[in-house]
Amino acid sequence: SQTIHQWPATLVQPVGSPLSLECTVEGTSNPNLYWYRQAAGRGLQLLFYSVGIGQISSEVPQNLSASRPQDRQFILSSKKLLLSDSGFYLCAWSTGLAEAFFGQGTRLTVV
Amino acid sequence: KQEVTQIPAALSVPEGENLVLNCSFTDSAIYNLQWFRQDPGKGLTSLLLIQSSQREQTSGRLNASLDKSSGRSTLYIAASQPGDSATYLCAVIGNNDMRFGAGTRLTVKP
Secondary structure, three states, rough: OOOEEEEOOEEEEEEOOEEEEEEEEEEOOEEEEEEEOOOOOOOOOEEEEEEEEEEEEEOOOOOOEEEEEEEOEEEEEOOOHHHOOOOEEEEEOOOOOOOOOOOOOEEEEEE | OOOOOEOOOOOEEEOOOOOEEEEEEEEOOOOOEEEEEEEOOOOEEEEEEEEEEOEEEEOEEEEEEEHHHOOOEEEOOOOOOOOHEEEEEEEEEOOOOOEEEOOOEEEEEO
8 A cells, every 4th residue: 555654753953953854655656755844824835846766846945955865765854954944844745647645744843 | 836726714614514615726737636634733634636637526525626727626515514624725736746725724613
């Protein structure tokens, strides 16, 4: 079956510290992968998407980066977190023609 | 770039009422449209997927329609219940990207 794993569920990090959030997918190959951020009470902002290994498209200039070292692995990173990076981060995958699936999300608080 | 708008932003109805949530998008070249629900502090739960060749999908008390040419989708909820209270999000899935509206926050009062 198709599943998506995202961890950790909750994270509290100090300003200026690095970040690494990982997302892995099972049950499919060559999916489109996405990272979204949701600020409190707001909609989902598309941060990055990837259509293949090593192919990353960035939606907004920001303090974050993404990488796809393997077909079913998508990583969101930062070298130095800002207070404004706090939010709910969601990973998703789709194959375009079928429904999209989401991870359970990571709630990041930068203090 | 695809832009997705959801109206209304918030809706409060008494239990039992039928209601319609709206989603519009600017680029009709889409693969699918998917409706999700999100409970406070939680992830997304998929409700219905409409492929671009379809006009509607039904699941229980939910019915979603798609008019690709006019860039519109509606989610119809019949006989609403307090358990339906959540934020409803529509996602427009294109060739490579997937974009969301800001959501409609629904409250169903007992």
